[in-house]
Amino acid sequence: MPKPKVEEIFDKYAKGYSSGRFAPSRFDTARVAFSFADAITWHFITKYLPKRASIRILDAGGGDGFWAQKLVELGYKTIVISDLSQGMLDEAEKRFQKLGVAHNVGFIKSDIADMKELDSDSFDFVFSQYDAVSLCLKPAKAMKELARVAKPGTYVIVSLDTKFRRVSEMVEAGLIDEVEELLKTNISYDYEFPSYNLTWEELAEYYEKAGLTVIEVVGAPVFMHQVKESILAKLEANPQIRERLLKIELDHCTNTSLVNFAGHLQMIGRKE
Ligand SMILES: C[S@@+](CC[C@H](N)C(=O)[O-])C[C@H]1O[C@@H](n2cnc3c(N)ncnc32)[C@H](O)[C@@H]1O
Numbered sequence: 001m002p003k004p005k006v007e008e009i010f011d012k013y014a015k016g017y018s019s020g021r022f023a024p025s026r027f028d029t030a031r032v033a034f035s036f037a038d039a040i041t042w043h044f045i046t047k048y049l050p051k052r053a054s055i056r057i058l059d060a061g062g063g064d065g066f067w068a069q070k071l072v073e074l075g076y077k078t079i080v081i082s083d084l085s086q087g088m089l090d091e092a093e094k095r096f097q098k099l100g101v102a103h104n105v106g107f108i109k110s111d112i113a114d115m116k117e118l119d120s121d122s123f124d125f126v127f128s129q130y131d132a133v134s135l136c137l138k139p140a141k142a143m144k145e146l147a148r149v150a151k152p153g154t155y156v157i158v159s160l161d162t163k164f165r166r167v168s169e170m171v172e173a174g175l176i177d178e179v180e181e182l183l184k185t186n187i188s189y190d191y192e193f194p195s196y197n198l199t200w201e202e203l204a205e206y207y208e209k210a211g212l213t214v215i216e217v218v219g220a221p222v223f224m225h226q227v228k229e230s231i232l233a234k235l236e237a238n239p240q241i242r243e244r245l246l247k248i249e250l251d252h253c254t255n256t257s258l259v260n261f262a263g264h265l266q267m268i269g270r271k272e
Contacts (some may be wrong), residue, residue: 006135006193007084010063014087017064018095023191027173032263033224033232039246040220040253041129041159041266042070048125048155048215048268049076055124058082058149060112061132065092068105072096077103082110082118083132113141118149126150127157130264134160134195137187140206147210150271156212159220159266162259163197166190200259203267212269219262221249 013022053075059068062081089107110117113136133142170179182188200217236242
């Protein structure tokens with residue numbers, strides 16, 4: 001059976017992924033203000049991370065292990081990184097071989113919408129940051145799977161691309177037919193593969209249907225991706241200014257009237 005396009009492209013570009021070299025995008029999706037997106041995403045991962053370092057963690061669609069490395073550096077050792085792309089998992093393995101820290105990180109090739117390799121009720125913290133739930137094109141199934149493998153009482157944190165933010169980017173690229181399609185079907189083609197973009201209300205519905213109570217809804221970021229990249233680069237080069245800008249974000253990123261236009265949408269839920 002041929003590989004899905006998304007798997008093929010992540011396999012192909014896995015080696016350059018950590019340095020930001022990825023497939024050329026079809027329109028300017030660069031306005032994500034990544035350093036702010038990462039800082040906000042991490043803020044909410046650590047806010048809900050259980051204190052016991054012996055817990056078992058799942059990083060689903062974990063790619064080359066960016067978040068898992070940060071957790072290992074905090075002392076969390078037992079982590080499963082699952083991903084559809086063997087190329088991304090190979091890069092994750094290399095990252096942990098180089099790390100020089102004892103750990104018990106596992107690498108499993110698995111589709112987030114059908115994680116048959118993983119047992120039910122077997123993880124104490126479950127997350128999937130940056131898009132795997134969108135990229136699998138079956139967000140309802142993916143949320144059910146993430147909930148299934150979580151033990152009762154566990155936090156489940158997902159982040160993915162928002163739907164309405166893309167509209168202006170696509171209009172600028174002259175993709176008006178595709179804007180109409182996105183608004184009808186939730187699908188956009190940022191690269192050569194489709195992605196299922198969601199509003200926070202739509203994602204919340206999938207959470208609830210999967211048996212997860214929504215605890216917090218976050219935009220990552222809600223303002224900084226709207227600032228011209230060249231201006232933001234100069235501002236964030238000054239650590240004091242960056243700290244003030246991050247505080248502005250953290251003070252406002254859970255305002256749901258801003259979240260649907262955010263760079264990324266992050267949602268925290270708990271399995272009851
Ligand atoms: C944008 S990358 C994010 C990687 C990592 N979570 C991070 O934040 O650095 C999206 C990842 O989702 C993976 N992916 C795409 N479709 C998937 C699926 N159906 N199941 C599991 N992983 C998938 C890709 O291979 C890729 O590693």
